[in-house]
Amino acid sequence: MDPDYLLFARAVEAGSLSAAGRILNISPAMMSKRLSRLEARLGVRLVHRTTRRLALTEEGATLHRDLVAILDAIRQAEDRVTNRHRTASGPLRISAPTSFGRLHVAPHVGRFLEQHPRVDLQLNLSDAYEDLLAERIDMAIRITSDIPAHLEGHYLAANRRILCASPAYLTAHGTPERIADLPRHRLLAADGQLPWRLVSGRALKLVDGQSHVRTNSSEIVRELAVAGVGIALRSLWDVGELIAEGSLVRVLDTWEGPADLAVHAVHPRAAGRPAAVDAFIAYLRDTFRDASWNWSN
Structure with a gap:
C-alpha cells in the first residue's frame, strides 16, 4: 500500500x-x-x-x-x-451515559475482567457526547440513531421508551385515557427532552409542554416519577424493574417513543484498534442479548 x-x-x-x-x-x-x-x-x-x-x-x-x-x-x-490470535490486553478507556453505565455496564465489568485479566479498564460516566479522539477514549456507549461518519458503530440493544407514572400519582391526578389528555398532566423530562415524539402504529403525536420540575438529570426524572410527581417517558432499561415491582405503572400502553434510538458502541474508525475494544463490544452484546429490557417493537 x-x-x-x-x-x-x-x-x-x-x-x-x-x-x-x-x-x-x-x-x-x-x-x-x-x-x-x-x-x-x-x-x-x-x-x-x-x-x-x-x-x-x-x-x-x-x-x-x-x-x-x-x-x-x-x-x-x-x-x-x-494462525495468530489477538489477545485482549492493555489499557481500555470506556465512556458511557451516567444512568445506563451505572445500571447496565458497571455491574458486568468484574466478569469481563475475569475473562480478560490482561485488560486495564477505565470506565468514565458522562452524559456529554465527548470527542473520543481528543479525550483518548477507546470506545463509548451511546443511545442514538445517528452514528457520525468518523465513528464506527455497533448495535448492542434496543431502547424502547414508554410512558409511566407511580400508582400514587395516578390515584391523585387520574389516569390519562387519550394522548390528548397528556398536556393537562404534570410531565417530567430533563432539559432538552421535551417535546416528546410518540407513536402508535402509524400515528405520530408531538406532546409539548414544560417539565413540572426542571432538571438536567434523567436519573432525577426517574426518581421524581417514582415519588409521584408526574408522568415520564423513560427507557425500559431505566424503569423495567420498577414497573415489574409496581413502583411505576405504564400509562397509554399503545403509545411510546419511536424505535429510532438504540444502544450502540462507537469507536474511531482506525486500523488496528485494540483487541480489547472488540472483546468488550462482543461481551456487552452477549450480556444484553437476553436482558429483560432488550426487546424491540
Whole structure:
C-alpha cells in the first residue's frame, strides 16, 4: 500500500498531524507536505486543517473508511496465515451515559475482567457526547440513531421508551385515557427532552409542554416519577424493574417513543484498534442479548 495512505490513516487515528508525526517520527512539516501531496494526486481535499485536530471532509471520510477496511482485511489475512490470535490486553478507556453505565455496564465489568485479566479498564460516566479522539477514549456507549461518519458503530440493544407514572400519582391526578389528555398532566423530562415524539402504529403525536420540575438529570426524572410527581417517558432499561415491582405503572400502553434510538458502541474508525475494544463490544452484546429490557417493537 502507498505509504501516504498509511500516513493519512495514522493521522486520522491520532487526531492531528503533529500527534501522528510523533508516532511515526516524522516532522509536522513533512507530515503536512505528504498529506498535501496525497490530496494533489487525488485531486480532492481530504481534511480541514485546524490548530488542534483534523476534521475530515466528505471525501476524506470515504477514503479513510475504505482504508480502514483494507487494513483490517490485511490484518485478518495475516492472522489466518500465521494462525495468530489477538489477545485482549492493555489499557481500555470506556465512556458511557451516567444512568445506563451505572445500571447496565458497571455491574458486568468484574466478569469481563475475569475473562480478560490482561485488560486495564477505565470506565468514565458522562452524559456529554465527548470527542473520543481528543479525550483518548477507546470506545463509548451511546443511545442514538445517528452514528457520525468518523465513528464506527455497533448495535448492542434496543431502547424502547414508554410512558409511566407511580400508582400514587395516578390515584391523585387520574389516569390519562387519550394522548390528548397528556398536556393537562404534570410531565417530567430533563432539559432538552421535551417535546416528546410518540407513536402508535402509524400515528405520530408531538406532546409539548414544560417539565413540572426542571432538571438536567434523567436519573432525577426517574426518581421524581417514582415519588409521584408526574408522568415520564423513560427507557425500559431505566424503569423495567420498577414497573415489574409496581413502583411505576405504564400509562397509554399503545403509545411510546419511536424505535429510532438504540444502544450502540462507537469507536474511531482506525486500523488496528485494540483487541480489547472488540472483546468488550462482543461481551456487552452477549450480556444484553437476553436482558429483560432488550426487546424491540
